[in-house]
Amino acid sequence: MVPATPEAHPGQSRHVVVIGGGLAGLVAALDLGRAGPDVRVTLLEATDRVGGKLALAEVAGHRVDVGAEAMLALRPEGVDLIRDLGAGDDIVAPETTLASIWSRGALHPIPRATLMGIPSSHDGLGALLDEEEQARLDAEQPWDGPVEPDVSVGDYIGTRLGQAVIDRLVEPLLGGVYAGRADELSLRATMPAVWTAAVAGGSLLEAARRSAPPPPPPGQSGRPVFAGIRGGVGRLPELLLDALPDGVEVRTTTTCRAIEPADNGFRVLVGPTTAEEWIEADAVIVATPPTAAGRLLGSVAPVAGASLSAMPTASSAVITMAFPRAGMPTLEGSGFLVPSVDGHLVKGATFSGNKWAWTGELDPDVVYVRTSIGRAGEEALLQRPDEELVATCVRELGEAVGATLPAPIDSHVQRWGGGLPQYTIGHVERMAAATAAVAAVPGVEVCGAAYQGVGIPAVIASAHAAAATILTHLGTGADRTGE
Numbered sequence: 298m299v300p301a302t303p304e305a306h307p308g309q310s311r312h313v314v315v316i317g318g319g320l321a322g323l324v325a326a327l328d329l330g331r332a333g334p335d336v337r338v339t340l341l342e343a344t345d346r347v348g349g350k351l352a353l354a355e356v357a358g359h360r361v362d363v364g365a366e367a368m369l370a371l372r373p374e375g376v377d378l379i380r381d382l383g384a385g386d387d388i389v390a391p392e393t394t395l396a397s398i399w400s401r402g403a404l405h406p407i408p409r410a411t412l413m414g415i416p417s418s419h420d421g422l423g424a425l426l427d428e429e430e431q432a433r434l435d436a437e438q439p440w441d442g443p444v445e446p447d448v449s450v451g452d453y454i455g456t457r458l459g460q461a462v463i464d465r466l467v468e469p470l471l472g473g474v475y476a477g478r479a480d481e482l483s484l485r486a487t488m489p490a491v492w493t494a495a496v497a498g499g500s501l502l503e504a505a506r507r508s509a510p511p512p513p514p515p516g517q518s519g520r521p522v523f524a525g526i527r528g529g530v531g532r533l534p535e536l537l538l539d540a541l542p543d544g545v546e547v548r549t550t551t552t553c554r555a556i557e558p559a560d561n562g563f564r565v566l567v568g569p570t571t572a573e574e575w576i577e578a579d580a581v582i583v584a585t586p587p588t589a590a591g592r593l594l595g596s597v598a599p600v601a602g603a604s605l606s607a608m609p610t611a612s613s614a615v616i617t618m619a620f621p622r623a624g625m626p627t628l629e630g631s632g633f634l635v636p637s638v639d640g641h642l643v644k645g646a647t648f649s650g651n652k653w654a655w656t657g658e659l660d661p662d663v664v665y666v667r668t669s670i671g672r673a674g675e676e677a678l679l680q681r682p683d684e685e686l687v688a689t690c691v692r693e694l695g696e697a698v699g700a701t702l703p704a705p706i707d708s709h710v711q712r713w714g715g716g717l718p719q720y721t722i723g724h725v726e727r728m729a730a731a732t733a734a735v736a737a738v739p740g741v742e743v744c745g746a747a748y749q750g751v752g753i754p755a756v757i758a759s760a761h762a763a764a765a766t767i768l769t770h771l772g773t774g775a776d777r778t779g780e
């Protein structure tokens with residue numbers, strides 16, 4: 298049953314339920330709430346806090362990010378939102394983005410000019426690839442198979458430039474974003490610039506060469522690629538909460554269990570079976586991770602529901618360690634990534650105090666380092682006790698930087714079960730079909746990391762779009778800018 302577009306009666310408010318209080322749900326609720334008194338919003342969040350994968354935790358007496366910690370600044374949505382929330386003065390650029398790859402027992406600087414990890418030649422790779430691997434890279438091979446509609450990152454790039462480029466460059470970089478495996482990830486969805494070059498044909502090395510940004514003018518450092526917030530990206534949920542207008546009610550520890558069509562729109566089921574509550578809504582935005590979204594959409598948009606339910610996710614954990622400065626070796630750069638083929642637990646480390654000035658200044662006697670662990674299919678690793686995970690991270694960090702590290706003063710383990718949707722082969726087409734199926738049900742919208750990008754700006758963009766569509770459906774005549 299497809300509910301009719303509600304008739305707009307002057308003075309009668311419309312009720313929108315937003316399900317999921319992560320970044321996407323908060324931004325959608327803000328946009329809807331700002332549309333004016335005609336729109337009433339209820340934001341439902343299953344856990345006891347909003348923010349989802351944006352979170353701060355206290356480590357050695359100071360709050361630091363234990364979820365996302367940076368955002369792409371080349372897209373406007375993240376920095377625009379922070380300015381809009383009145384925290385523009387707190388936007389910071391990383392002090393350094395010089396990162397390394399810890400490969401075969403040594404740290405190798407990540408070459409500057411790559412197309413999403415693809416180098417334009419073996420120059421600048423140093424010993425990251427051995428001689429044979431470098432020769433294989435230079436002897437680029439043709440790709441005989443189709444690239445449309447999609448192909449895996451591993452198959453395409455591995456075939457053209459050799460498996461070592463995948464193992465030692467592309468997969469570590471992609472692993473930092475998706476925690477995924479190159480042979481399963483979609484080239485089209487995760488490396489769109491490479492996919493476009495692949496569709497156009499021609500040399501991949503040449504495409505990498507063309508994509509290299511021109512060097513900044515002498516004395517200038519160029520436009521920062523990434524941005525953070527002084528005090529942590531995990532402040533965003535608090536900033537968003539503070540900005541929500543009165544017409545938005547936030548209900549935490551409220552898991553949504555079902556959405557059903559109803560006479561005037563929809564009804565949404567919350568609460569345990571012993572105390573069920575149905576909430577009437579003119580419209581609904583589903584802003585949960587894909588598995589929950591799939592379940593919830595099953596009764597209103599089954600095609601979308603099935604596709605989202607089938608989307609794999611990867612679990613990971615962020616392990617933050619506060620080391621005593623005394624006895625700590627000097628750490629160079631912003632951190633390092635680790636190829637999975639080398640068999641370490643740690644998949645990446647961020648030298649937080651080097652990367653973010655505000656973290657470096659938290660305590661003169663403390664050095665903060667965060668490591669991330671867990672790739673798609675490695676869920677069992679995360680079952681290990683906290684102490685074991687911390688001890689392994691400290692040992693591997695020491696091996697990477699070539700020193701025995703002092704015991705941390707404090708540490709924090711944040712597990713993110715199913716935290717990252719996997720954009721596997723065919724993702725773009727599947728999500729196009731899923732969102733088309735949702736669009737066929739006026740009054741229902743979806744947003745979040747499952748659809749067109751897991752990064753903060755992409756998630757914000759999806760939330761703005763969902764809220765705008767719902768406002769149009771409700772006939773309020775207002776969009777998020779209130780015009």
Ligand SMILES: Cc1cc2nc3c(=O)[nH]c(=O)nc-3n(C[C@H](O)[C@H](O)[C@H](O)COP(=O)(O)OP(=O)(O)OC[C@H]3O[C@@H](n4cnc5c(N)ncnc54)[C@H](O)[C@@H]3O)c2cc1C
Pocket residue numbers: 316317318319320321322341342343344347348349350351363364365366367368369551552553554584585586589613614615713716717744745746747750751752753754756
């Ligand atoms: C460890 C880690 C590090 C990351 N680092 C970065 C980074 O540095 N930069 C970057 O750009 N991106 C990063 N990301 C990605 C980015 O943080 C996420 O993609 C983004 O925050 C997801 O926002 P979301 O609102 O779509 O989903 P979520 O944050 O997952 O929020 C969804 C919310 O829905 C709630 N929910 C689920 N089911 C229900 C239900 N049935 N009823 C009610 N509520 C429900 C959940 O509890 C959750 O709060 C990182 C992700 C992870 C996991």
